[in-house]
Amino acid sequence: MNRFNVLLNGELIRLRRYNLFAASLFVSAIWVGIIHFLNVEDVTTIVPQLIFLDVTTMATLLVGVSFIYEKDESTIRTMLVAPISKNQYLLAKLIANIIPSILSLTIMYLYSKLIKTIEINYFLLLGAVALVSFFHSLMGILLTYFTKDFTNLIMVIMLLFIILILPVILVEFNIITNEIFAKGSYILPSKAALMVIMGTARIIDRWEIIFSLIYLIGSCLVLYYLVHRQFDLYALRERGE
């Protein structure tokens, strides 16, 4: 097994042992409950909307918690003196963090397919979820660099939810119909994430999809650069600094 696979496997084992998978499955169960009790037979639009909520919040939270655990247990230091590159370590963590999102998507999709009606290309949605989850995992790592503990992380994620995700949801569910507000939401990365996910379920202008993909991929590159650059500083910082 090469080192990247060892790291990835280690991340997945720890997601399970630290109950992060369980937390993700619990949230998935809530989404399935919502789908079940909705008085709608065709859930083709609703499922991607729920997936958007799941991925944007859970991916940020799970990677943040995983980083905080490693910081608290100082295992991050022992990783720094192992014969692995920073890229291997970060990519293994980021890719492992996509798995709970994919699991959540699969559970919701299978339930909808078996019990309700859903007309979505699963593999297209899987690609969209992987990209959005990757982006939000990067954001989660970056947020962890600037938070002192778990409570602080939760506060920052809540703030981010209000600033980045809530406006997009309000427009998506037609709660806010103001055109300037709706157009303004395009500056938010969560809007791009929503467009990429919803593009698998309904017809969206091609330019919107292309713009959203470029926005997300570009943002991923910028975030990855920042995450990579600041990593040593974060890893060596003592707890509470």
Next chain:
Amino acid sequence: MYQINKLVFRYPRNKEDTIKGISFEIKKGEIFGLLGPSGVGKSTTQKILIKLLKDYKGQILYKGRDLKSYGPSYFEEVGVGFEMPVHFSKLTAEENLNFFMKLYSSTVDVDGLLKRVGLYEDRKKRVSQFSKGMKVRLNFVRAMLNKPKVLFLDEPTNGLDPKNARIIKELIKEFKEEGGTVLLTTHLMNDVDELCDRVAFMADGRIVEISTPKDLKLKYGSRELDMEYREDERLKRATFSLDKLGDNEEFLNIIKNYEIITIHSKENTLDDIFIKVTGVTKDE
């Protein structure tokens, strides 16, 4: 093994250098002690040598090659024993070691090492169930996992009972006998006395003294001898210079005619030297 020349380091937010131009050498196969009070730059020096800190000035050569030119493969040859526990607490000791073992191309006989440090029976327990001493011993096993050529040990016996401290010290000695090189940071001067071939004392970012423990004791001790003897049922004390002791009539008279109770040369302990050369009370 290592040549450190005019090493200078400043942390990004600091106004002053933490390491102020230190130069020293760590020879292959020796146990080198880096000693000094808190905040003098010992840990920073160690972090630079294990490549955790990179923006330093000066030159560090490892096996004749610039340390900066080494990639992650450097850690195939280096084992690091941190002072604080560095394990995934919700994984067992065995799972922790198995995970790290797979990252290296060659590894030690882990079961054998676990047996030596007395953790074999507990290998299937979660690390969160371990006592502090067990975590310290597991740290040592983690450091030795990759059959390193160089070991960096930070307080390797801190928190251990005398029996387990003895086992760890024996393992360090065996590592040295097999050709390994050790950089030891500790405040336990007994460990230094027992293990180190050479020591460097640091103060305010500089090396203020570097030599063998024996030479330092001679250098900072007085060349005198203290003795207690019994004369007419009374305990008496006398001090003599070690120079030409064999010609000292008074000394020879006491030796010949009185019952000697104690006799000691007045060499300093490393504790005394620590305080003397660093200029502060020992607190690390």
